[in-house]
Amino acid sequence: MLIFALMVEQALQKLNITALNEMQKASIEGAKSKSDIVLIAPTGSGKTLAFLLPLLAKLKPEAKGVQALILVPSRELALQIEQVFKQMGTAFKVNCCYGGHSVRTEKNNLSHAPAVLIGTPGRIAYHLEYQNFDESTIETLVLDEFDKSLEFGFEADMSYIINALLSLNQRILTSATKMDEVPSFVKISKPVEIDFSANNAIKPDLKLKKVMAPAADKLEVLFKLLSKIGDKNTLVFCNHRETVDRISDILFEHGLEHDVFHGGMEQDEREKALLKFRNGSHKILVTTDLAARGLDIPEVEYIVHYQLPYTEDAYIHRNGRTARMNAKGTAYAILTEEEHYKYLPEDIEEEVLAQSYKLPKSSDWITLYLSYGKKDKINKIDIVGLFLQKGNLQKDDLGLIEVKDTSSYIAVKREKVEKLLKILSGEKIKGKKMKLDVAS
Template identity: 55%
Template sequence: MQNESYTLTNILSALKIDALNEMQLASIEANKQADNVVLLSATGSGKTLGFLLPVLDLLDINNPTTQALIVVPSRELALQIEQVFKSMGTGFKVTCCYGGHLRETEENNLIEAPAVIIGTPGRLCDHLRRENIKPDGIHTLVLDEFDKSLELGFQEELAFILHSLKSLKKRILTSATDAVEIPEFVGLTEPVELNFITEDTSKALAIQYLESDGKDKLDTLFRLICMLGNRSTIVFCNHREAVERTNNLLKENGLVSVFYHGAMEQQERDAALGKFRNGSSNILVTTDLAARGLDIPHIRYIIHYHLPNTEDTFTHRNGRTARMDASGTAILIIGPEEKLPAYVSEEATPITLPDEIELPEKPKWTTFFISAGKKDKVNKVDIVGFLTNKGQLKKEEIGLIEVKDFFSFVAIRKSKASTTLQLVQNEKIKNKKVKIDIAK
C-alpha cells in the first residue's frame, strides 16, 4: 500500500475482523499478479473487502485525482461499500453517486476529487457527461455484482463509463453467480478467475414449499407468516404493485410489515430498511431489488410469494438468509395453476398449515425519525446522549441507530415511545432544533 499511515492489521482491527478468509486472501494475491480479475463468491462471504483491499494497494496518497471507480447496480450497495471503506480508516476521500437525491450534493463532494468514487451506472454517466468526474486519473475499475448491472439493462451506461476511462489499467469484476457472459466492451484480457461458489453454500438452507388453494395466495401467505411467528422474514414479489398490495393486506390483517421497491424515494427506502433492520417490523415485502447487496443479518425466512423467473433469481433471493454460519429457510408458495420449478423439486419438502392460527407477537420496538445527520455533525453518540438526557431513556431502551447524511433513524422500546416523544419535542441536538417523530 502506498500510504504508510495504516496497515492491514489496523484495518482489520477497525472493522473488528480477526483475520481475512480464504477468498479475500486469494483475491489480494491474484490482484498482485494480474490486471484483470473476476471474483465469484457467494453473497455474504466478504466480497466487498475482497476487492477493496486490492484497490487500496493501488492508491497513492500523494495523487490528488480520482484513482478508482466502483460501479454497482443499486444505491443501497453503493452506500454499504462506502460505509465499509470509511470504517477502514485509510485517510482516502471516498464519495457516493446515485439517483434519488440531489445531484448538487454530489457535485459539491466532487469539487475536491475523491480518491475513490462509488456509484450507480446512470448517475455516474450523468457526472461524466457534466465533467463533474474527471476520468483521466482513474486507473482502477471495479464492477461489483456486474451480472445484476447487466440484468437490469445497464449495458449502454457501462459501455459509456468504460469508454470514458482512457487510463484504465486494472479491472476487477465480482458476482455471486457464474452464469453471465462478460461483454466485450469491458475489455477483459486474460482474466484470472477466482471461483469460490461451492455447492456447500446451500447446506445451511432448507427449501420448502406450500400449496395454495387461492390463485392470489394472500390468505395462504398470511396464515404461513402467523405459523412462522415473530421471526425476520422477507416476502418476494415480482412486481412493485404486488409488493404494495400484499403489504397493505398483511397490515389490514394485523401483521406489522414494511415494503420496499425501486420507485420509492430514498428516505422512504431508508425508513423501510431501517425498521426491518432494527426489529420495528419483522416482515419486509419487496421486489428482487432486495435480492442483492442488502446486508441485513439474521434473516430467518425467505418466502417466494411469486415464483422467481429464473434459477439465478431464486439463488440470489435465498442468499439473504443462511449467511455465513447461520441457518435459514426458503419457502415457495405454489398456486393452483403453478408447479414447483424443475431446479428445486428434488430438495424441497412440502409443509402444511395448521387449522388454527393466531397472530404472532408484535415487535417490541418502534422507529423514531430525527431530522439531523452526518452533515449536521450528528453521530450515534450524540443521539444516545440526547435520548438518555432529554428523553429519560435507559441505554437498553435504545436500539439500533442509523445516521444518514441529513436524517437519522433510531429504535426505541415501544412501551416508552409516546412518553419519550413528548419529552424531546422542541429540544435541540448540538444546539440545532430538530424534528422528531415516529418514522413514516
C-alpha cells in the same frame, strides 16, 4: 505487506469480523499480481470485502483526486458499499452517487474529491459528462454485480465511463453468475479468474420447505405462515409490485406489522423501508426481486416465495438473502397443485399449517426521525450523547443509528419512546431546536 496486514486486521475489528473466508483470501492474493480480476461467487458470500480490502491496499494517502471508482447496478448496493467502507474506519474519503439523490449535493461532495467514488452507471456518466470530477486520477475500477448491471441495461453508460478512464491499471469485476465471455467494452486483459460459484466451503446451510395452498387461499396461507414464523426477520418475495401492494393491504388488515419494497416506490420510501427492516423495527419485508441481491440486510432467517420466480438464477439469488456466511436459514415456497418448477427439487419437505396462530408480537424497536443530518454537522456521537445524557436512556435502549445527508434515523426501545419524545421536546442539538418524531 506488514502495513497492509495491519490495515486488514483493523478493518475486520471495526466490522466485528473474526476471519476472512477462503474466497476473500483468494481475492486478496489474486490482487497482489496487479492483474485484472474476475471474481465469481454466489450472493451472500462476502464479495464486498473481497474487493474493498485489495482496494484499500492500493489507496495512497498523499494522492489527490479520485483513486478508485466502483460501479454498481443499484442505489441500494451503492449505499451498502459506502457504509461498509466507512465502517472499516480508514482515513480515506468516500462518496456515493446515484439516481434519486440530489445532484447539487453530489456536485458539492465531488468538489472535494473522495479517494473512493461509488455510483450507478447512469449517475456517474452524468457527472463525467459535465466534468464534475477529474477521471484522470482513477487507477482502479470495480464493476460489482456486473451481470446484474448488464441485465439492467447499463452497457452503454458503462462503456462510456470505461472509455474515459485512461489511467486505469487494474479492473476488478464481480459476478454471481459465470459468463461465457466478458464483453469487450470492459477492456479486461488476461484476468485472474477466482471462481467460487460452486464452492462447498461457502455453500449456505439452507433448508427448503413447501406449503401447499389452493390459488384462492394463497393470501390467507401466507398470513398463517408469517404468524407461525413469528418475530423472525423474514423476506416475502413476489414477482410483481402489484402483488406486493395487495399482500401489504391484507397484512395491514390483519394487524401484522411489515414494510414493502419495490421499484414503484419513491427512493426515500425505499430507503426508509430497508432501514426499518435493518434496525429491527419491522421484521417482515414484502418485496420484488429488487431485494434479491446487493442489499445490506443482515441475518434474514426466513425467505418466503409467495410467487416463485421464472428462472432458477432468480430463485437462487432470492434464497441467497438467508443462510449467509455461517448462518442457517429456511426458504418456503407457497405452491398450488397446478404449479411445477423444473428447478425445484422433487423431495422438498412439506410444511402443514395449523388452523390459526397467534399474531406475532410487535418489535421491541421503533424508529425515530430527526430532521438533521450530515449537512447540519450532525453525527452519531452527537445523537448518542443527547439521547443518553438528556434523554435518560441506557446504551441498551439505543439501537442502530443511521445519519443521512439531511436527516437521521434512530432505533429506540419501544417502551422508552413516548417518554423520550416528551423529555427531548424543546431541546437543542448542535444549537438547533430538536425536530424529532416517530418515522412514518
